[in-house]
Amino acid sequence: MNRVCPIISxxxxxxxxxxxxxVMKAVILGIVPSARIIDICHDIPxxxxxxxxxxxxxxxxxxxxxxxxxxxxxxxxxxxxxPILIKTKNYFFxxxxxxxxxxxxxxxxxxxxxxxxxxxxxLTPISQxxxxxxxxxxxxxxxxxxxxxxxxxxxxxxxxxxxxASPLVKKEKIIGEIIYxxxxxxxVTNIHKDxxxxxxxxxxxxxxxxxxxxVTGLVNSYSDLPKSKALAIIGSANYLxxxxxxxxxxxxxRAREGMKVEVxxx
Amino acid sequence: MNRVCPIISxxxxxxxxxxxxxVMKAVILGIVPSARIIDICHDIPxxxxxxxxxxxxxxxxxxxxxxxxxxxxxxxxxxxxxPILIKTKNYFFxxxxxxxxxxxxxxxxxxxxxxxxxxxxxLTPISQxxxxxxxxxxxxxxxxxxxxxxxxxxxxxxxxxxxxASPLVKKEKIIGEIIYxxxxxxxVTNIHKDxxxxxxxxxxxxxxxxxxxxVTGLVNSYSDLPKSKALAIIGSANYLxxxxxxxxxxxxxRAREGMKVEVxxx
Amino acid sequence: MNRVCPIISxxxxxxxxxxxxxVMKAVILGIVPSARIIDICHDIPxxxxxxxxxxxxxxxxxxxxxxxxxxxxxxxxxxxxxPILIKTKNYFFxxxxxxxxxxxxxxxxxxxxxxxxxxxxxLTPISQxxxxxxxxxxxxxxxxxxxxxxxxxxxxxxxxxxxxASPLVKKEKIIGEIIYxxxxxxxVTNIHKDxxxxxxxxxxxxxxxxxxxxVTGLVNSYSDLPKSKALAIIGSANYLxxxxxxxxxxxxxRAREGMKVEVxxx
Numbered sequence: 001m002n003r004v005c006p007i008i009s010x011x012x013x014x015x016x017x018x019x020x021x022x023v024m025k026a027v028i029l030g031i032v033p034s035a036r037i038i039d040i041c042h043d044i045p046x047x048x049x050x051x052x053x054x055x056x057x058x059x060x061x062x063x064x065x066x067x068x069x070x071x072x073x074x075x076x077x078x079x080x081x082x083p084i085l086i087k088t089k090n091y092f093f094x095x096x097x098x099x100x101x102x103x104x105x106x107x108x109x110x111x112x113x114x115x116x117x118x119x120x121x122x123l124t125p126i127s128q129x130x131x132x133x134x135x136x137x138x139x140x141x142x143x144x145x146x147x148x149x150x151x152x153x154x155x156x157x158x159x160x161x162x163x164x165a166s167p168l169v170k171k172e173k174i175i176g177e178i179i180y181x182x183x184x185x186x187x188v189t190n191i192h193k194d195x196x197x198x199x200x201x202x203x204x205x206x207x208x209x210x211x212x213x214x215v216t217g218l219v220n221s222y223s224d225l226p227k228s229k230a231l232a233i234i235g236s237a238n239y240l241x242x243x244x245x246x247x248x249x250x251x252x253x254r255a256r257e258g259m260k261v262e263v264x265x266x
Numbered sequence: 267m268n269r270v271c272p273i274i275s276x277x278x279x280x281x282x283x284x285x286x287x288x289v290m291k292a293v294i295l296g297i298v299p300s301a302r303i304i305d306i307c308h309d310i311p312x313x314x315x316x317x318x319x320x321x322x323x324x325x326x327x328x329x330x331x332x333x334x335x336x337x338x339x340x341x342x343x344x345x346x347x348x349p350i351l352i353k354t355k356n357y358f359f360x361x362x363x364x365x366x367x368x369x370x371x372x373x374x375x376x377x378x379x380x381x382x383x384x385x386x387x388x389l390t391p392i393s394q395x396x397x398x399x400x401x402x403x404x405x406x407x408x409x410x411x412x413x414x415x416x417x418x419x420x421x422x423x424x425x426x427x428x429x430x431a432s433p434l435v436k437k438e439k440i441i442g443e444i445i446y447x448x449x450x451x452x453x454v455t456n457i458h459k460d461x462x463x464x465x466x467x468x469x470x471x472x473x474x475x476x477x478x479x480x481v482t483g484l485v486n487s488y489s490d491l492p493k494s495k496a497l498a499i500i501g502s503a504n505y506l507x508x509x510x511x512x513x514x515x516x517x518x519x520r521a522r523e524g525m526k527v528e529v530x531x532x
Numbered sequence: 533m534n535r536v537c538p539i540i541s542x543x544x545x546x547x548x549x550x551x552x553x554x555v556m557k558a559v560i561l562g563i564v565p566s567a568r569i570i571d572i573c574h575d576i577p578x579x580x581x582x583x584x585x586x587x588x589x590x591x592x593x594x595x596x597x598x599x600x601x602x603x604x605x606x607x608x609x610x611x612x613x614x615p616i617l618i619k620t621k622n623y624f625f626x627x628x629x630x631x632x633x634x635x636x637x638x639x640x641x642x643x644x645x646x647x648x649x650x651x652x653x654x655l656t657p658i659s660q661x662x663x664x665x666x667x668x669x670x671x672x673x674x675x676x677x678x679x680x681x682x683x684x685x686x687x688x689x690x691x692x693x694x695x696x697a698s699p700l701v702k703k704e705k706i707i708g709e710i711i712y713x714x715x716x717x718x719x720v721t722n723i724h725k726d727x728x729x730x731x732x733x734x735x736x737x738x739x740x741x742x743x744x745x746x747v748t749g750l751v752n753s754y755s756d757l758p759k760s761k762a763l764a765i766i767g768s769a770n771y772l773x774x775x776x777x778x779x780x781x782x783x784x785x786r787a788r789e790g791m792k793v794e795v796x797x798x
Contacts, residue, residue, distance in 0.1 A: 015449035019324050046450055062559050064562045075512055078488060079490070127500075128500060129488065221660060222610060248578075282574070289594045292594035292595040295570070344754060395754065
């Protein structure tokens with residue numbers, strides 16, 4: 001970890017109309033004035049742990065090694081759900097034990113999980129509904145200052161993992177689903193580039209069906225097709241995406257997360 | 267004040283679709299390159315000085331001592347309303363003299379108020395409608411560089427204070443109001459934890475009425491009640507809040523700021 | 533350029549609901565940990581190169597000399613449109629060659645334009661739809677670390693410039709248009725203060741017509757007129773603006789960008 005200018009990322013569902021994120025940053029800077037705080041996203045829909053897990057898994061690995069990722073989408077705040085710190089090979093993750101780190105932990109080798117229980121690192125009195133401010137931000141900050149993970153509490157043997165739908169691979173088709181729709185209306189599926197490569201001989205060898213509409217083959221650029229045409233592309237997270245050149249595939253297909261996407265071999 | 271890496275917070279109603287906030291930051295960094303600039307909020311509804319005052323009072327004290335809080339919700343920009351700098355025991359506040367600092371000054375001991383009148387610290391020519399860029403940002407930056415408050419202009423004996431509704435305490439009930447609705451739809455009232463503690467023997471001793479609907483007693487966590495049930499909680503700003511587990515109390519009660527909230531002794 | 537703490541500004545149409553901006557920042561900090569990254573705006577409407585060009589031209593010059601302005605509104609991502617680096621007298625600009633820098637280059641003397649073609653400065657493999665992450669962010673970061681512009685690729689003799697409508701000046705009137713509507717609903721026209729000064733003897737010498745409605749003369753402050761009255765003002769970017777005191781001129785006039793604005797000599 002770079003203890004001179006440690007990097008702390010923030011991911012929450014706090015939105016931008018209140019002061020919640022700012023207060024977390026203020027608490028961090030009060031403990032570790034040299035911290036570099038980077039917002040990943042605060043517009044996760046309220047309580048949507050799964051979306052937060054996906055956003056985190058698409059972004060955490062671009063940060064320098066040693067970055068502390070602070071993720072607070074926390075519908076169980078104030079209940080018995082545990083606050084945790086996870087150390088993996090290259091990063092630290094701080095947040096509630098509700099599955100928000102599930103996808104990251106499919107990729108990163110786990111070193112240890114700590115139950116955050118040492119109140120001396122918390123802001124007191126601890127509020128009932130803002131552990132981002134009172135527990136997670138100060139813990140991330142003390143960690144950034146060099147406190148060892150073990151000092152925050154005992155090790156845990158198990159923690160919450162959410163399951164995420166995997167594509168179903170049949171002889172003639174892959175049945176996947178839309179797992180994420182981005183700001184541009186691009187439809188990100190759970191069909192990974194590698195799965196697709198194994199399934200088809202070439203990018204021209206398949207067609208995609210969403211809600212009865214067909215999209216043929218892969219393009220290399222949105223502008224390979226005329227304006228307002230639907231297209232398929234391998235997106236920046238290495239999953240199959242369906243997009244519309246200069247438009248929104250979300251609107252074009254009236255798509256929603258969870259909808260089925262079929263890839264048929266020709 | 268930490269003159270090595272001074273912290274400047276920003277609170278405005280400038281939104282996120284333009285370049286206004288960025289230009290203020292650019293001006294600050296041009297004067298004091300080492301400044302740490304932290305956004306409190308830029309989504310205050312246009313010209314809503316009262317909401318800005320509340321957001322500031324919920325957040326300023328979490329920042330390290332010496333932080334310069336720059337708040338620009340300024341419907342009177344270009345008129346005769348004065349630009350001011352307030353020094354309190356622990357912080358500095360820079361912005362228009364329109365009452366935006368009213369709530370903060372109920373909590374912080376006032377040291378002095380300065381009328382910002384020395385144009386040599388401003389960007390010239392001063393525009394008619396962007397004093398955030400031309401007056402407030404450069405003043406905050408020069409202050410962060412170590413210019414003494416007195417150098418920015420003469421002391422003022424009086425300044426604008428807004429009044430905010432206080433709860434009415436009767437024998438059998440407290441009549442308060444909703445003063446803030448947050449991103450999650452939680453209804454923050456003006457009934458402080460201390461007032462409630464004095465009024466009731468225990469958290470089970472009262473019931474709350476909003477728009478004819480009843481909420482009973484306090485819980486410690488949103489998830490103490492079933493999903494979609496209304497509940498009362500002491501929020502992170504120490505005021506009584508009404509919330510809905512995994513939902514929006516704003517929608518549930520069709521609530522708006524200013525609505526009456528009654529707390530009845532059982 | 534300040535190589536100790538170089539400043540990199542970011543302007544995109546990536547919005548705030550995903551992780552795209554964060555990943556660009558992460559990539560930058562991985563290459564140049566001391567970078568100061570300032571968001572100009574991420575809420576440019578998707579693919580709206582013209583609006584991005586305007587936002588950039590209103591903001592870039594307030595940044596310290598040597599700032600690297602990274603602008604990614606890039607509908608042609610993955611196509612043959614070139615990634616470029618522009619060095620002007622005081623700044624650097626990095627982004628796609630699609631005209632996004634057109635307005636800036638009317639003001640800044642051009643030193644050189646480089647075609648970004650040296651893949652050793654890119655993240656590999658380069659994705660098909662996120663050159664902000666894979667090309668532009670790393671190039672800006674390496675530039676901030678001190679790599680000379682020439683090292684990123686060959687010089688270009690020409691690049692894309694968009695044309696923007698200029699006002700038409702007749703004997704008795706100027707015919708301009710609304711080129712930008714801000715968050716407050718203020719209507720920014722393409723009629724520059726200097727043009728207006730040359731056309732009229734004084735601020736009281738003209739009247740403005742938008743959609744058949746008349747606005748008379750210039751005021752110095754929004755509050756010079758009663759609440760909800762339309763007014764004209766020289767805005768902070770030095771263009772004629774039409775506003776409504778404590779209201780939205782966009783709503784008042786049901787205005788849209790591109791609408792005609794006439795200034796008549798009395």
